[in-house]
Amino acid sequence: MSDGIFTLDAEIRTDLGKGASRRLRHAGKVPAVLYGADKEAVSLTLTHNKVFQAQAFEAFYSHVLTLNIGDEKVEVLVKDMQRHAFKPLVMHLDFLRVDANKELHTNVPLHFINEATAEAVKVQGGHAETHMADVEITCLPANLPEFIEVDLQNIELGQTLHISDLVFPEGVSSVELNKGEDHDLAVVTVKIAKGPKVEDDSAEEEAPAE
DSSP states (O other): OOGGGGEEEEEEOOOOSHHHHHHHHHTTEEEEEEEETTEEEEEEEEEHHHHHHHTTSGGGGSSOEEEEETTEEEEEEEEEEEEOSSSSOEEEEEEEEOOTTSOEEEEEEEEEESTTTOHHHHTTOEEEEESOSEEEEEEOGGGOOSOEEEEOTTOOTTOEEEGGGSOOOTTOEETTGGGOGGGOOEEEEEEEOOOOOOOOGGGSOOOOOO
């Protein structure tokens, strides 16, 4: 994966409003806003093709990005992205400034591994039912992981893994677990796979002969 997806060139825009945004999109640009870190929000434009290429990578949404705004380099996270309902277009981006010395709260994706080789699945016929696709974490920007792995190798049939069963990298913690034990949400359960229903014809009574 090229580090180029984590660096985007942006320009400050002063022409605001729906009409201005429409003109930008026709010109191959994406309107965006940069906010956070106790600074005023700044309206930006980015090149659509570069943004569209970058957003195809999962890491784009859970990685600290660098915006080149003139001579300034600003570290940010993607906080929101609006897409066209059916066209392959990015309509708008929200960026959050990142302070290297302050913990941030964000969501990172969960990667479920070893499902196919787990005995509960491969031998006992179970299947993994996931309850979460990502998990909210808090950490310093330097410790931000691109994803958290959920290892299903030793999971048992009928077992549920919770957030407390996940292995978080050093310096990374779960926002939900920090709220207390009653926030230890279910992540994945291995259940027995249900087959098609088979009707028992032997239970049916034969019609009496006339």
